[in-house]
Structures are given as C-alpha cells and as structure tokens.
Amino acid sequence: MVSRERGSVMIRFFRNNAKLIVVAAVAILLGLSAPAVGHGVHAKFAHNADKVDGKHAVGAGAGVAKRRGKLVATNKSGYLPNNIIKRAPDAARLGGFTHAQMSSMPLLVQGAGVSGTATVGSGGVNLSAGSTGEMRFGFIVPPDHTEGTELHADIVYREHSSGACSWHISTSGLVGPNEHLGDMVSHNGAWAFPGHTGWQGTIPVPAGGSNTFKATFTWPHTDAPGKYVQFAVQRNGGNAADTCGAIQVMGVQIRY
Numbered sequence: 001m002v003s004r005e006r007g008s009v010m011i012r013f014f015r016n017n018a019k020l021i022v023v024a025a026v027a028i029l030l031g032l033s034a035p036a037v038g039h040g041v042h043a044k045f046a047h048n049a050d051k052v053d054g055k056h057a058v059g060a061g062a063g064v065a066k067r068r069g070k071l072v073a074t075n076k077s078g079y080l081p082n083n084i085i086k087r088a089p090d091a092a093r094l095g096g097f098t099h100a101q102m103s104s105m106p107l108l109v110q111g112a113g114v115s116g117t118a119t120v121g122s123g124g125v126n127l128s129a130g131s132t133g134e135m136r137f138g139f140i141v142p143p144d145h146t147e148g149t150e151l152h153a154d155i156v157y158r159e160h161s162s163g164a165c166s167w168h169i170s171t172s173g174l175v176g177p178n179e180h181l182g183d184m185v186s187h188n189g190a191w192a193f194p195g196h197t198g199w200q201g202t203i204p205v206p207a208g209g210s211n212t213f214k215a216t217f218t219w220p221h222t223d224a225p226g227k228y229v230q231f232a233v234q235r236n237g238g239n240a241a242d243t244c245g246a247i248q249v250m251g252v253q254i255r256y
Contacts, residue, residue, distance in 0.1 A: 112137035136232035166202040168239035191217035
C-alpha cells in the first residue's frame, strides 16, 4: 500500500518529467522499428547489386553480342579488348596526316650521287648537253605502301631552250635485299617512263613560256615496304635524238 505522502511525490515526479518520459518512449519505439527499416534498405540494394546506373557488367573476354548495352571491365593487365570500338574516328590518319599527305612527305635519301659530266650546283643536279652524265639516289619503301601498286618518281627540272626539244636518257635501279637469293643480293632493274617499253628513250620538252617541267618514272619491280630501291637516270647528251640544252634537276618526289 502506497502512502499518501509517497503518492504525492510520484505525482510531482511524473508532472516534472512528462516530456522526458515521452521522449524515451519514442526512442524505444524507433529502436524497435530500426531493424525492419535496415532490412528493407538491404533488400533493395541486394536486388540491384550487379548493376551500375542500371547497367549490367561483363568481363573483358565477353563477345560483341554478349557485351551489347553493358559495361565492359578491363582484363587482368588493365586493358580493354582491341575491338571495343569498331573504328577510331581518326584511324585513317597517322599523326593527324591523311594517307595522301603521308605519301608525299619527304623521305630519307640514301646513296645520292652523280657521275660522268653531271655536277651538283646550288639549284640542283646539272646534266650537260652533248655529254653523258648520271644522277642517282636510294630510299626505303614506306610502310604504308601496298606492294604491287604503282610506285612513281617525279623529277622536276629546268630547260631553257626557246622551242620544243627532247633529251635522251637511260634509266636503271636496284631493289633489295632479295631474301631468296640471300640478304646481301640486290636485283638490278630499270624505271619505266611514258612512251617507251624499254629502259631508254627520249623525254619531250614542249615549247612555251615555262622553263620548268616534270617527268614521271614508274618502278615495275618488287616494291614491298621496307625494301631499298634505287633510282638512277643518265642523260645521253651525245645521242642524235638529244636536242635540248642544259638540264637542271631541281627535285624529286616519290609518289605511291
């Protein structure tokens, strides 16, 4: 039996601490409900655990069909598959240059020289009239050249006659190494030029106001990338068909 005095004390306690009791009760209720809330979050996460932003992921070895619309992981070396993209936007270029630009870029000239009466001046190689002189140089076939397609040498030259004339030439060249004959063996050949089926003939020079012209030669032999090819042209100034004055070769372009 509770005494009147003790009852009065309890009543005062509850009055003074009513807010505290309510707060405590709310805390207990939240504590009891917390596991249920946590379980709900866990279940939702587990249901979508194999996706990133709603997308499934596959390994680096997955085929194109299996990885369509999915995220692709790198391999154990940290790289993506080589065929992860169909073609790079700039794949047809090298260093930003197109194939056409690359095929007319300067090549490293090797074994350049002259013989006979040919001389090297400030403007280029001089091939005198009435005598025999030769110029030659070599180069490595570029890696982007397709073997079997035409390989050309364009020479730009000057001739100052007032009318039309012709200069008589002979061509020659080398290519190698030829592996089936041994790496130290090169094949002798000659460059073809328009209007002739052999390795010698005349190059016509038209009359007119211009004194700068171009002559094109084609290499008809092995031209695999990485091969060494030599270009040589000899002027036969003493030939009766040679009617031009002095020829000055100003430059050469290898075109393919």
